[in-house]
Amino acid sequence: MVLSAPGDPRRDLRADCARCIGLCCVASAFAASADFAITKEAGLPCPNLRRDFGCAIHDRLRQLGFPGCVGYDCFGAGQQTVQVTFGGRDQWWTPRIAAPVFAAFAVLRQLHELLWYLAEALTLAPARPVHADLRLAFGEIERLTRAGPDELARVDPVAVRESANALLLRVSELARAGFHPPGADHRGADLIGADLRRTDLAGASLRGACLVAADLRSAVLTSADFTGADLRGADLRGTDLAGSIFLTQSQLEVAKGDRGTRVPASLTRPAHWTGSTPRHRGPRRPAAARRG
Numbered sequence: 001m002v003l004s005a006p007g008d009p010r011r012d013l014r015a016d017c018a019r020c021i022g023l024c025c026v027a028s029a030f031a032a033s034a035d036f037a038i039t040k041e042a043g044l045p046c047p048n049l050r051r052d053f054g055c056a057i058h059d060r061l062r063q064l065g066f067p068g069c070v071g072y073d074c075f076g077a078g079q080q081t082v083q084v085t086f087g088g089r090d091q092w093w094t095p096r097i098a099a100p101v102f103a104a105f106a107v108l109r110q111l112h113e114l115l116w117y118l119a120e121a122l123t124l125a126p127a128r129p130v131h132a133d134l135r136l137a138f139g140e141i142e143r144l145t146r147a148g149p150d151e152l153a154r155v156d157p158v159a160v161r162e163s164a165n166a167l168l169l170r171v172s173e174l175a176r177a178g179f180h181p182p183g184a185d186h187r188g189a190d191l192i193g194a195d196l197r198r199t200d201l202a203g204a205s206l207r208g209a210c211l212v213a214a215d216l217r218s219a220v221l222t223s224a225d226f227t228g229a230d231l232r233g234a235d236l237r238g239t240d241l242a243g244s245i246f247l248t249q250s251q252l253e254v255a256k257g258d259r260g261t262r263v264p265a266s267l268t269r270p271a272h273w274t275g276s277t278p279r280h281r282g283p284r285r286p287a288a289a290r291r292g
Helices: 077-085 095-121 125-145 149-153 157-176 249-253
Strands: none
Touching (some): 077 095, 095 125, 095 149, 095 157, 125 157
């Protein structure tokens, strides 16, 4: 399913907080909710942000009511903004560039996320027919990420996303084709709290699906497309996600898993996933979907 990719660019699309200045802790706004213990306006530093740009409660974010921080991923846009777009300057020591820094970060965050998905698409063998288009799209977006503040301010990330998403949707269709019976279409579905234990979802589209608190233990998820799916509190214990597509680290971080949960090679098992694998008797349907 996944091709070997020694030069996988996703290695450069991971957050390196040591090379950032806490941009996500300053530029972002959030409201008191199940995800955040407090309300904070955009442009104001989070009270938990230290002078060295580290988080004072990083190892206790979940316990203190900040799971939204744990599930946030800038895809490397933070260090790109600071080190490349603004040459190492930051809003703390140069207040007059604070607004352009935040604006550039907002655009780069979206561009870097698209690059992540395009990079993964290039590792999928069934997507070979569109690899040339994928490489072209990746190159064009990567060029934008190297632009200066003025050019970034003119970028319409919505238009860029619409163009890339059309291509990524085609990749999803190619990657999920060939299952018998065909994978289910759950795009944008409300599956909050759904009991999907041992359900055969091979080749299914879960793009944009709301799977909050859904029970996916031991579900069959080969080639299932998780683009934009909300997995907050989803139970993934004992589930094999290694063959799924377009799953991100931030989605794993807000879900529940254990030692029996398998994740894609490009991702990391969250540190909070502990405990034993629940025992189930096997798939609900007679057999997992097979490629024709």
